[in-house]
Amino acid sequence: MNIRRTLTIAALGVLAIGCAPPQASNNGQQQSGATTGELRVWLFQEAANTAKESVVAEAKAEFEAKHKGVTVSVEYLPVDGRATRFNGAFNDKASAPDIAEFGNTDLAGYTASNGFADLTKDIDAWPDSKDLVPEVLDTATVDGKAYGIPWFTGTRALYYRTDVFTELGLRPPKSLKELTETARQIRTARPDLYGIAVGGKYQFALLPYIWANGGDVAKQDGDTWKSTIDSKAARDGLRQYAELLRDDICPPAQCAQLTGSQSVAAFAGGKAAMTIGGDFNRAAVEAGAVKGKYGVVPLPGKDSGTIAPAFAGGNLLGVFRSSQRHTLSLEFIKLLGGKSYQEKLYGAMGNMPTFADVQDKIANDDEFLAPFIKTVQAGTKFVPATPAWTKIDAAAVLPTAVQQVATGQLDVDAATSAAAAEMNEAFSG
């Protein structure tokens, strides 16, 4: 009996060690592939998607007319559930599309999974690519290889209520410190408003605070990264940001859980005197109660008159490595991500183009974009370009630190030390 049991356990042990978990094979060579058939495209679902759909439909019609025997089928994915869809596509080629739109912060993770095709040579050979803004093209690049065409960029700036500011005799803040004071002043005078709507889960509002104070979240050290969120400068930034999540500005009971889009929604709904929002939030704000009663200025920096470095957000169009129609896919993203359709997309959605000449062309006759372009020109920054960032982002390490400070569970030093430890663990793999 005992021998039998030992044998069974031993057999199970061998079985467990002998067998390995399933792995997809995703290391095949890129092929130019078929020139007809169905081209499957994944794009993100936007809050107001019809505008995007009409631009994409136009590109689809133009492409299908030019390429006989090709149908382009587009699926719109919700941004929130993207991770499962993309991971599923990397693990199972049969369910993978040929082309996808994706956020530049996700790029490092996707390339670590060999998900997207290396387009460096193709982009180099594309004459229009010399007009791409270099910093923007950098966000499509990992280890010197480009994996996508930048489709549009997203920059955030400070939205404020012109009517409230006039009523209270205020002017837009010139420094982050002044911003805090102004926000407090507003809530004292108008307790029905948040001084500024920002949230514990609004990472892209937190980052400029850290950068403006001279800090950063992590530093590259050879092949590895090391967290610097526990440096003095970064702590100052986080402290200054968390100070906004107080009862006299944006009460933690309401604001500790707010995300970026929820913060903008609060502003658009007339519940806040300021918020940090992107050029891409214009439609949402215009559709809200504050239409015609708001202005935008660059988010100020630490010293009066400076501009806080903004996060260089944006989406790319890439070709799946598993695609059977590589050349055709490339042709399509050159069309949809090209100058003419970027301009059309800007017209429909207000998305900022990635070509310098197209940017110049539209900046001249759109006053709204001026503060965003000013922000970009003052210099932008990016999150650590490493797959570990996906983990850190998913584990909400920085938002957790902000929430811990905002709710008084931990002080800034303890919260950032814990965050740094967690980040370093992720960086070390």
Place this chain on the structure above:
Amino acid sequence: MTSKRGDGRAALLYLVPAGVVLLALMAYPIYQLVVISLFDYGQPQASGAAPLVFLGFDNYVDLLSDPQFWDVLGTTVVFAGVCVVGSLVVGTALAVLASRARAAPRLLLFLAALGAWATPTMAGSYVWLFLFDQDFGLVNETLASLGFGGMRGHSWTFERFSAFGLVAGEIVWCSFPFVMVTMYAGIKAIPGEVLEAAALDGASARRTATEVILPILRPLLMIATIQSIIWDFKVFTQIYVMTNGGGVAGQNLVLNVFAYQKAFAGEQYGFGAAIGVVMTVLLLMITGLYVRAQRGVR
């Protein structure tokens, strides 16, 4: 002897279909879960971009040495305990009420309970969130109009215990009907003669309840308790939906949500699988108790 052996063969034959289903749907996934938990298995490994590294029990060591895991495990046990006691007390009390009520009110009670039971977890969670919404919720509105002006704009999900309390309320609401129906059936099954005999012997109502009714109901109560433990220990949807994935700074994490955050949001499938294995072992132990309790019933 031979007939006994024949019986055994027949029994085996009858068990084959269930066995096949169990093997395919239970044994194989659990086997894969165990195998994955022994590897460094993340998204790059799954899609074949990085080589597999056999870790042995490293994932388990990491898990068991993670203070957050013990914290979350402790929270889960206490939270499940509160939910179990809550559903048992509410369910049993209403079962007693139903056994004494007249037909019309009893019907209404059962309809209300079955309605709660039949509501999909997701829908139930959102309905509760809407009821307790800080700005537009019926609860704050009512409290404010009753003179509790301070409740206007009160957030029920911000404080740790308030958020847990709200979720526990929803869980009790959707799981008491099972207890109620079970206990009601048990109460109805008590033979009238037994109660009559107790009454003839001059037993007080209290004595009848504790020394006659309760012992008869004990096996049923046991089953209801263990089933509730298993359900409430595994709670995911309510916490995930109502506290937005684990609450402010992760203060409302329970084990299942923690495993999800690690495995799928953090793309550490190997580590997540280790949490899954640990949970399975814990639940198997509780299930062992359940099987024993059922034997007692027979």
